[in-house]
Amino acid sequence: MRLVVKDLDLAGGEVLIAVLNYKDAKKLDVRPKDRIEISFKGKKLVAVADISGKEKPVSAGQIGLFEEILSRFGISDHGTGIVEVKAVGKPESVGYIREKLFGKRLNYKKLYAIIKDIVDNRLEESEITYFVSAGFAHGFTEEETFYLTKAMVETGHKLKFPKPVFDLHSIGGVPGNRTTMVVVPIVAAAGLTIPKTASRAITSPSGTSDTMEVLARVDLTAKEMERTVKKVKGCIVWGGAMDLAPADDKIIKVEHPLSIDAEGQMLASVMAKKASVGADYLLTEIPIGPTAKCRNKKEAEALEEKFISLARRLRIKNRVIITDGSQPVGRGIGPVLEARDVMWVLKNDKRAPSDLRERSLLMAGILLEMAGRKNGHKIAVEMLESGRAYEKMQEIIRCQGRQPEMAVGTFTYVVHADKSGKVKRIDNGRVAKLAKIAGAPDDKGAGRP
The missing domain is CATH 1.20.970.10 (Transferase, Pyrimidine Nucleoside Phosphorylase; Chain C)
Structure with missing residues (x-):
């Protein structure tokens, strides 16, 4: 069926959408959400059909197209053309x-x-x-997880950096655990190549990308990332902006409202990003605690085996550490508050949270020893206390593009305990929920100070 294009002046996000008049839809035997193939000047694409019940906004003989389809066909704003339309089955x-x-x-x-x-x-x-x-x-079985990882890598962009390439990852579930933002400048200052790609928050009030975005641009292109790493040895960027395992970010998008992070998908998500940047050595952190993703040592050790097995199949040397995830790390929970903690640590400020500092030094030391450096922890301490790690972070920020200063939210509410005593336990889940209710991570200044 030949139909005249009508520009609806709307964007539908990532899914391609086209609107048919109900009369034309009936002739094509197309119902809402069915797929249709649209052809224009030798180009073809498949879109999801929506049906207009009246002559508005789409009349019989017309097809209403969203911006995403118009741009792919090279049809200018409010431009027109005639397309060929036919019904196709689901993929x-x-x-x-x-x-x-x-x-x-x-x-x-x-x-x-x-x-x-x-x-x-x-x-x-x-x-x-x-x-x-x-x-x-x-x-997912071990085999399925490997296939999923491989598919994610093969359908995305792969980067090349000077070898050897180092990387690290924490499986998350612990609010405020921004060790990556301290570790990367420490090991980069010591001469290691560490191109760190990070994700947005899934179940937490802030992901590493959300927090780094307070200080610098994270939506770098692949070329910008390669240029940054070549110049300053490291970076902390959002993987979704450069087509690295692009399916992962689309999956994360639907995981977020469900607050779920399936183990097989989590393994594939992590390892696909590492394979995409050509990682040779990887340090993985698995925190354990009553409200962390792994509740006990047995669960963590089972996951450790899966990480090591999958890494081996991808030819990545993976070291796994199991850490305490029973309570939040650092002081602030939320992008700006967590970024403040990170900078306090890098500046050797007396307000720096000791747990974030010590955990970061532990991880940086291990990475340095994986690189063949003796006394890795001692080198990490030297990089931090000499100010070289802070200088390296400033270089990374400048290369990625410094952000305008973002402030902590102006509205606060103090909750007073109804009796005196000692805090025995902090529920990570409830702390994270409070920060999200306050507006994190979308409102960068929101969270729990």
Whole structure:
């Protein structure tokens, strides 16, 4: 069917959407949410159909297109043209998602198809949500996790840095654990190459990218990241801006409102990003505690084995440390508050939280020893106390692009205990929830001071 393009002057986000008049939809036997193939001047794409019940906004003989489709076809604002439209079936990957919902194991071909369709925006958010939920409910085998990781790497961009490349990761679940932002400048100051890509918050009030964004740009392109690392040895950037394992950020987007982080997807998410930057050595932190992602040492050791096994298949040397995740790290919870803690540590300020400082030095020391440096902890302390780590952080910030200063939120509320005593336990989940209710991470200055 040939239809005249109408610019709806709307953007639909990542999913490609086209609006048909109900009369044309009936002729095409298309219902809401069905897929249609649109052809224009030799270019073809598949979009999700929406149906206009009346002559407005789309009349019979017209097709209303969102900005994403118009730009792909090279049709200017309020431009027009004639396109060929036909109904097509759902992608095969939808059937594979259905298989996973019923608990079936998926091979590489099927997992690759799902990930490729996520990257190409051929799946709706609801379909990605079903995939995430299926992975959470039924889990992924070791083989499936490897296939998932491989598919994420193959459908994204891969970077090259001077070898050897070092990296680190914490599985999260502990508010305020911004060790990465201290470790990277320490080891970069000592001469190691450490191109750190980080994610946005999933279940926490701030991810490393959210906190680093208080100080510097994190949405660097691949070329900007390569240039930064070549110049100053390290960076802390958001992986989603440069097409590194791009499916991961789309999956995270649907995980966030559900507050779930399925183990197999978490493993694939972490290791795909590491493989994409060409990591040779990786330090992984697994915090344990009653409200952390791993509740006890047994769970942590089981996850440690999976990390090491997956890393081995990807030819990455992985060292795993199990740390105390029973309470928050640092003082502030929320992007600006956490960034303040980080800078206090790097400046050797007396207000610096000792737990953040010591945990960062431990991790930096291990990375330095993985690089063959003796007395890694001693070197890390020297880098920090001499001010070289702070200077390196300033170099990284300048290269990535310094942000205007962001202030802590002006409105505060102090909760007074109704009786005196000693704090025995802090619930990470409740602290994180309070910070999120206050507005973190979207409101950078919000959180729990």
